[in-house]
Amino acid sequence: MIGDWLDIGWLDQIPARGSRTVTVAGGEEVAVFRTADNRVFALANRCPHKGGPLSQGIVHGHSVACPLHNWRIALATGEAQGEDKGCAPTIPVKVDAGRVLLCRTSTLKAAA
């Protein structure tokens, strides 16, 4: 625990163009994404469409394709792209000295 940030591990633990999950007891899973250009994003692991686990989608550019029905979700905003409407909650995340840090309050809110 570092102040308002939760240390979840090394950046290297997330595959490039991939994602890992973080669970919060009693709450919703968080999907933490790493893009090809090494940016990190975090979303509730739930597609706004039918609740598909976004962490299992194909990550391309700064978006992810939901594995259930191929909705494309923008990683930065959680917004569904194209014709689809809906939004997955975002969780602030940053990388510091190779460690991935999730915003504590937002993670808790996701758990609530």
Added chain:
Amino acid sequence: MDFLVSASDPDPMPDTPSGAAPGLPHLVVIGNGMAGCRAVEELIARDAGRYRVTIFGAEPRVNYNRIMLSPVLAGEKTFDDIVINDAAWYADNAIDLIAGDPVAAIDRTAKTVTSRSGRSVRYDKLLIATGSDPFIIPVPGKDLPGVISFRDMDDVDHMLAAADRGGSAVVIGGGLLGLEAAHGLSLRGMRVTVLHLMPTLMERQLDEAAAWLLKSALEARGQTVLTGADTAEILGDGKVEAVRLKDGREIPADLVVMAVGIRPSVALAREAGLAVGRGIQVDDHMVTSDPDVLAVGECVEHDGQVYGLVAPLWDMCRALADGLVDQPSGYRASVTSTKLKVAGLDVFSAGDFAGGEGCEDIVLRDASRGVYKRVVLKHDRVVGAVLYGDTADGGWYFDLMRRGEDISATRDLLIFGQAFASGGGQADPKAAVAALSDGAEICGCNGVSKGQVVSCIAKGAHSLDAVRSGCKASASCGSCTGLVETLLALTLGEDVEAGPKTMCKCTSFGHDDVRREIVAQGMRSIPEVMHRLHWSTPDGCSSCRPALNYYLLCALPGEYEDDQQSRFVNERLHANIQKDGTYSVVPRMWGGITSPQELRAIADVVEKYDAPMVKVTGGQRLDIFGIKKEDLPAVWADLNAAGMVSGHAYGKALRTVKTCVGSEWCRFGTQDSTGLGVKLERGFWGSWMPHKFKMAVSGCPRNCAEATIKDFGVVCVDSGYELHVGGNGGIHVRATDLLTKVASEEEAIHVAAAFVQLYREEARYLERTAPWIERVGLQHIKDRVVEDAAGRDALADRFWYSQRFSQDDPWAERASGAAREQHAHMAHFQPQMMEVAE
């Protein structure tokens, strides 16, 4: 399809060919190659009924695109693909084709030609289009078996046969043809050495810098390139064994390809007493020293020039046809440019690049990208250009050169290409194409100008396919496809009809184009494909990435490293994702047969992991539902322990082989259908395919295994096995087509392997066998898998080779700890404590 045309017996009435009206003046064409046929095409386009036409060809074939022999050698095209005019064209236009029986003599007094077999035909107008002969350097050993040239389909057949035997090849000549031959032979697995007499490769098209880049790139691909290499002798006892150079070096060779140059084929004309210099001398209307004898193509000399490239030929044919219909236009010497792919490397040159007095060079080098550009100026006009690595602006430089445009205003930006020099620095490909003049060449393979493409579109060709069949632009190598599409968009706006769809929004290429280029350019990774084919997105999308991953996997068995991040979740986690984010697991049951031990293990897994449901599937398997991704490795370990492996119920791969009990139990059974089903499943499991693939074997025509709605279905009968393909029980139910019938299990399995490999190599990603067969036609499948025995064997060989790398149980790997992170959470938090607990 068989395009071989045999020389028929001499016609008893040679002056009245079938299908043509008598009384018309008779045009006899010597040469069934690109020039002869193009001239006839141009004539027909102007006035179809003016002449009756007879064409003599030395090769026993219809007319094909000789400059596309290289892709045939490289395995990117088949002979069928490069046919320009098939037998129907000759029939439709009432042209008598006499193939495989070359003209041996011309009698200008009697106005007849006589063929080798003695056939004599009278002409009113004679067109000589004999092309050129390969130059064979007069060294000892040049006539040994195994020494060939690279000029026609027979030479390609020789090279293919040699490549099948493997070993070493020496290509003499480092010009375009030689390098193409070397590339094809190298792709086909031979060790290739190129011998070039001059100090640099392709010295007539490339300057020293570009030639050096080319040489380095070829060497990086495993070829040996020796420049300044002067051949002294070809050694061998009864067949070629080595080449000795004047400096004493000996290079072992099982095949020697002579590609040192070509010479106009003028022997016939010279014997007939026509004026001949380096080539057959013609005037601006392609008329020789005899007003009733014309000549066109590589065999002619016009204004002191002979041409060995294809572009001038198109201009000559136009001038010739204009003259034949009494609307003479006249041919003027062609300024030539060369835009080539040599061994998949882009090269362009045009005009005078030797420099010299009054010439100035503008040069751009980008070594890390492998790009070199040089534009030669004289009095503020472009007089030559050499481009290597990035040839996109070749057409523009060439156009500037031909128009003689003053470039002083844009000189600063000239080298950066049209987009920059034409203003703004913003690349607008549409504006660039719109700015091309009507005479600018769009399709180099078929000599089609921008004006011709636009008029073809104006006449109703509203799709890429229609343009391809209308004026042949983009119909050969496809490198101008983007230009043609832009012209469609510019001419028609919204009204362009979609042709073959592009793979996705990331690219302008269709699946077939991408696949062809992957093989042609020897691409080895997804980023490389995206880079070379100019993907518009940094790392693709969820449509193109899985497709590219599959195409590379199929092209490079055992070499390509699968990209897990480009797999759909099911293929990454080896289980089927369900709507609640849990997974279902289907262990393989070979041929649908199970045992008490397997059933017990499945029952134990269901209880141990609290699976809410277990279900019998349509493919005769048991499907365990509701498994969490964290539990998958443990489930697999338990199933593995009972001898079960992944059922691939999640994959674009062989799903199940459904069987009935067959002759072992059933009173109607004719063959051992379960036994064959098990053999098929054991042989074919694990192979990645364009889409899921289902098989079935029924023991008799009652067909209890429903084999006739499977991708590959076997129906056993008393006398053997009926093999059915292309069935589907999904949204659009489609019954199979009967492919063939065989007598033994071994043959059934062999045909299955060939069929599956053809599907793997030719179907588009996510295309099931049913739509694939409807698209390409059952006859195509039969031609490749049934009629062509050697082709069938080769397909099956490639299938079994790739299977050597695909039959590792992915479950066992995961159960032993591979890719553990895919199944584990990265961290876990308790809200009260907020502790990391991985």
